[in-house]
Amino acid sequence: MFTGHYGGITAIDYDSDQGLVASGSLDTQVRVWDSGSGECKYTISGHSDIIRDVQFYDRFLITGANDGRMRMWDLSLFDSVQPRPSTKIMREEYVAPSRDGSGLCCENTFVGHKDAVTCFQASYGKLISGGADxxxxxxxxxxxxxxxxxxxxxxxxxxxxxxxxxxxxxxxxxxxxxxxxxxxxxxxxxxxxxxxxxxxxxxxxxxxxxxxxxxxxxxxxxxxxxxxxxxxxxxxxxxxxxxxxxxxxxxxxxxxxxxxxxxxxxxxxxxx
The missing domain is CATH 2.130.10.10 (YVTN repeat-like/Quinoprotein amine dehydrogenase)
Known part of the structure; x- marks a missing residue:
């Protein structure tokens, strides 16, 4: 059992290869759990509104929320001290890599939707998102x-x-x-x-x-x-x-x- 959110769960994903579970909530937080022990490894506070979707993709975790943003977190940087500089611009406007206090580096923020991001899917090098705009x-x-x-x-x-x-x-x-x-x-x-x-x-x-x-x-x-x-x-x-x-x-x-x-x-x- 994974407990720790302060609001209802709105999104969830499971990566069996890494043994990780990601959950998003009404509390605007994303939590990354160890699927075996149930331990909460990280709490991500990088959004300011309800989390609508989470998905593991390669070494990344992608999150989307009602704040109109999708953010991509580099899971390979769990234990690093300094964020790795990003050379990719994955959006219309560049947003520099940053940390939110969780220990994870946000490699990129996808800025483009003018309102809530309500759903998305990443697959085969492509990301498609739907929004309230x-x-x-x-x-x-x-x-x-x-x-x-x-x-x-x-x-x-x-x-x-x-x-x-x-x-x-x-x-x-x-x-x-x-x-x-x-x-x-x-x-x-x-x-x-x-x-x-x-x-x-x-x-x-x-x-x-x-x-x-x-x-x-x-x-x-x-x-x-x-x-x-x-x-x-x-x-x-x-x-x-x-x-x-x-x-x-x-x-x-x-x-x-x-x-x-x-x-x-x-x-x-x-x-x-």
Whole structure:
């Protein structure tokens, strides 16, 4: 058991190779734990608002928060005395490496989103983030360049995807930053693989994008509340929403999902 946060846990990741667990919280802190002993190795206080996502990537830990920033912490510097100078600029505006009192060096800060960073994923040299500023941003981790910014409102209106009357993303009812518990937001969840990107948004719509054209080529309607999580592979997409359902989409068959009603399962005493 890992105890120490002063607020609810909003994000978590596990690195089995290093034997480390990272957790982010409503208390604005990120903690790094030894998975074997449960010892809190470091408390990172480098953000000023709710932590929305954490992810181990190579020797780094990447964190994102409602303060609009993503920060990359070099885990190889756990026991070093002086921070190692960074030669990479991983953002639109350079922010020098710094320590926050945890003993970890913040190698880089990704500055670009104009509001809360609600979700991100780093994989294969690429970082993609979604924010309350209604944009998806793609960063190249090998060069440090911001490759593109996708305005979700504009791109959706301009796409050739199927539209359903009354499902306007701009007028989605939930606050663009998500709930007070750190769930959802204008872009509540995303995942990418190669050039394929899936996003779940505050209007309850699952959108599939081609990163080469920055266009949404497919929209899938089923949720009545914001999407807060998703996972996909070659054949299916699984989405979770504040409407209390998880929906499994078969990409080969068509737009209709298979519903998993979590509220109903709870009422009937079903457990996981």
């Amino acid at each position: 209604k944009t998806v941003r793609e960063w190249d981790l090998s060069t440090g360049q911001l490759r593109q910014t996708i305005d979700v409102n504009w791109a959706t209106k301009d796409s050739h995807s199927t539209r359903v009357a009354g499902r306007n993303l701009a007028s989605a009812p939930v606050a663009k930053r998500g709930t007070d518990e750190g769930d959802g937001g204008f872009i509540g969840a995303l995942q990418f693989y190669d050039f394929a990107l899936a996003t779940g948004t505050a209007d309850g719509v699952l959108r599939l994008w081609d990163l080469r054209t920055a266009q949404a080529h497919r929209q899938m309607f089923g949720h009545s509340q914001p999407i807060t999580s998703l996972q996909f592979d070659e054949q299916t997409v699984l989405t979770g929403s504040l409407d209390g359902t998880a929906q499994l989409w078969d990409l080969a068959v068509g737009p209709g999902p298979a519903d998993i009603n979590l509220w109903a399962a709870s009422d009937q005493g079903a457990g996981c």
